[in-house]
Amino acid sequence: MDTNNSDWQRTHYSSEVKPELDGQKVTLLGWIQEIRDLGGISFIILQDREGTVQITVPKRKVADEFLRKVEALQKRFSIGVRGIVKKTQMTPRGVEVIPEEIRVFSTATSQLPIDIVGKVHANLDARLDARALDLCREENIAVFKIQHTALQAIREFLLDKGFIEVFTPRIIASATEGGAALFPVDYFGKKAYLAQSPQLYKEQLTMSLEKVFEAGKFFRAEESHTRRHLNEFVSIDIEQAFASAKDVMKLLEQLIQHTCKTVSEKCQRELALLNHRLEVPTLPFKRITYDEVLADLKREGVEIPWGEDIPTPAFRKLGRIHPYFYFIVDWPTKSKAFYIKPKDENPEICEGFDLMWSWIELASGGTRIASKALLIKRLEEKGLNPESFKHHLQAFDYGMPPHAGWAIGLERLTMMLTGKKNIREVTLYPRDRFRLTP
RNA sequence: GCCCUGGUAGUAUAGUCCGGUCUAGUAUCGGCGGCUGUCGCCCGCUGGACCCGGGUUCAAAUCCCGGCCAGGGCGCCA
Incomplete structure (x- = not known):
């Protein structure tokens, strides 16, 4: 865990990561909204105040130590990602980021009190009880x-x-x-x-x-x-x-x-x-x-x-x-x-x-x-x-x-x-x- | 404060009317395993719940009473 990010400044918000930046190195700071692990490849949705962007990890191509770090990630972990922007046809926004370095600033409990992606919508009362998390939606x-x-x-x-x-x-x-x-x-x-x-x-x-x-x-x-x-x-x-x-x-x-x-x-x-x-x-x-x-x-x-x-x-x-x-x-x-x-x-x-x-x-x-x-x-x-x-x-x-x-x-x-x-x-x-x- | 409706896994719900194969179903979620292009990923295994208290009954998630809480409505809101 890296409890501070003083030597890592955000270069872009998620919404600013665009196809035009293809090949450029960016530093993103935010939270994991969702992880879709397909086995050989893992998709991490990084969320910040301005939106979301996909971090794509081709697992066979990365070092063991890096892979272990990626496998340990969970929803709502606060992380920093340094990586290369890649233009692609395979995401809705036309971009993804291939990470070179990931920092975990903070972890989260695995069982969240409400669903933050909107698959099963919680009632207002349950949401207000977990308002700090609810406001992340x-x-x-x-x-x-x-x-x-x-x-x-x-x-x-x-x-x-x-x-x-x-x-x-x-x-x-x-x-x-x-x-x-x-x-x-x-x-x-x-x-x-x-x-x-x-x-x-x-x-x-x-x-x-x-x-x-x-x-x-x-x-x-x-x-x-x-x-x-x-x-x-x-x-x-x-x-x-x-x-x-x-x-x-x-x-x-x-x-x-x-x-x-x-x-x-x-x-x-x-x-x-x-x-x-x-x-x-x-x-x-x-x-x-x-x-x-x-x-x-x-x-x-x-x-x-x-x-x-x-x-x-x-x-x-x-x-x-x-x-x-x-x-x-x-x-x-x-x-x-x-x-x-x-x-x-x-x-x-x-x-x-x-x-x-x-x-x-x-x-x-x-x-x-x-x-x-x-x-x-x-x-x-x-x-x-x-x-x-x-x-x-x-x-x-x-x-x-x-x-x-x-x-x-x-x-x-x-x-x-x-x-x-x-x-x-x-x-x-x-x-x-x-x-x-x- | 009043009226109506409701309270079942972390979340959302089925079951309640008409008590008994409910050993409480489903989805999502969590855990474990598998999967190289997902975007509500998928597949397998697995974990987890009847708001609290009393009553009726051989038997209560289910019926009755009280409490607490929630949603909606009303009142209040110079």
Whole structure:
């Protein structure tokens, strides 16, 4: 065993080994995905982050010592291979590598907990129990490369539009925002909580940095048991000074289009591997009012009293009518958070919106209240105590600009981009009501 | 938290309805052996399982009760 590779630098990733390199010496580092030993000849599939390449060992032509080393190899051994690239008609990729030297960096147990080549597909629960190994499967590497590409595209887009990336606290003092339950933590003997959203902080930042965004983990202590909820998730939040819901909705749909376009261009191999066709949406997205939603649902035989939230089965029906992206606007004020601005001409409805993808809520946002008096009124109407918000309210004494923003769930976006139906599939180490490990 | 369905080798499943040749089948996987062009390699041998606890019965993987766990759905999710 060779426990370090300091004198061996990788010259190529597997995907870079091409027929044009015929005759050239390469150094490859990675893992054994599969071995097919035919007796006189052995085929080793070497996997790295970028794909796989075949290492071909003609056993009768190699030295005994080298042969013994090859015979001892097993699936998932971490190895280095130094050898000569050979152009060939006999592999799907048109190349193979004839090894001259092999180093074993690390071994693996012979009986793996899940099949990594996809012959017998393990259930999600078994896969999550062996997540480190599960993530080695090419399908999972594809999922997380797509997520990475999407996040890069989003950053690029927002930076280009003049947004400044910020970091707000994850540990907060007050649990009085209402709504979602918070996880308590002990903060030097004081009671504190894990943040459920950067909402109040990002609003305050519009009076200094004007246009901000944050991509970060947030926590909700809800006992949800669905395919689209996690207790720890990534939220991409923006907030913009001197802007309204209309402005940030435009920004959001452009960002979605840009992200889909970038992923469909840069991740063709990954999308093909996942057998997923990603459509780049055309703009603008449909804007459907809450009243229109109720009317759509009524035609489907579902009657919802005005002002009520839309239950999940109704959203599913709605998703069948509007199968792709659409906004729902003009929500009843009472169904949205206290900081969403009621319409001036009709305070019963508000300037909040949801971005839907079929039946799933991808993002939500709106124009925020910039008036301290109105915000206090709304807090009271929601049964919240303005005293608990005094630090936030104080910001409104120093020139809070009109502002608007939204938050999009990165995992839900990734589900859309990859075609995965369970949010746990697109989360490296998911945390849900029943899973705290690994 | 509620409802439905399920829990059988490392993994994925058959068997369960209707209890008894089930000594629990198959695939994949692991081990051993053979094989020079595989790419779901092939062939032979071999290893490995009825979630836990209680009950019914001559007899339980199979029926009943409780627990735990999982999948789906609902609720919750400013």
